[in-house]
Amino acid sequence: MWQVYALAILMIVGSLVAVHTRYLLSAVISLAVVGLALCVAFLYLQAPDCAITQIVVEVLALIILIRATGVERDMSEIKNRKEIFAYEAIGIFIIAFAFFAFRALSYLPEFGHPVMKVSQEYIRKGLEQTGAANLVTSVLLDFRAYDTLGEATVLFTAILGAIVVLREVGRKKK
Amino acid sequence: MNPLKEPQRGMTVIVKTIAKFVVPPIILFGIYIVLHGHLTPGGGFAGGVIVGSAFILLTLAFGKEVAFQKLKRSTASVLESVGALIFLSLALLGIAAGGWFFLNFLPKGHPLRILSAGFIPLANIGIGIKVGAGIFAVFLTLIVFRVSAKK
Incomplete structure (x- = not known):
């Protein structure tokens, strides 16, 4: 069971890197890490149908994102200005989400x-x-x-x- | 003209040679996944995407002119609609056979044979045609858009 949790942590790290990296190509490849880890997780959970579809669609989406949209020379523009109350809003959301998720998970x-x-x-x-x-x-x-x-x-x-x-x-x- | 002898289109000769050997087995494997969808893991969606990705490999390795010779974009769009209509007409044939929408009206046959499970293999074939052709059509659309946007 710990393999699935390790893959889940890898997927979370991959999506965080995809959000925070400067280059669009790195973001696309980090998203592919998320999808491929999900494919291995499907195999651990004994769902080969999902795993086949997941890996095929993931590879195809990666190719389309890299080749067909011309992502390799683009750089994303990230402004440095922070929104007002951004960290407070994140904290409140995480606490509320964790509370309700914990209540729901117990059922x-x-x-x-x-x-x-x-x-x-x-x-x-x-x-x-x-x-x-x-x-x-x-x-x-x-x-x-x-x-x-x-x-x-x-x-x-x-x-x-x-x-x-x-x-x-x-x-x-x- | 031989696409292997044209260095300015597509990728290098190594990629072209490997793609020439690899594309037919990929298409065959996709067809196998579609046809055995009711017996083994996979099905119409996964097999269709595998066949479509073989054509995408062809496009990437040899350039879009060679791929257009094999399967035009308009043909791909028509094939997508045909696949969707196959699936929908199978559902409607259930009503025509005196039952309801999506009635499995064909005989079930023996399990684990390839001709079993009623209309499920036919529906898999329809979905496979639809998904493969649709994926290839949208890929070609994006490629053509990017090339014409660069000019």
């Missing part, structure tokens, strides 16, 4: 031991009702196919928006 079941009845129904009857040996796929495409349809619609809309915004037709000549 959760133990990690990795779900007591939910719905999922056990799926595990028992998934194979005979759908015929799919991979239980994750039988949930994704049969029991919860509406969710997959929504996810496909979101992806379709995102790609459509990117293509429409970046199209050649109607772009202003300089």
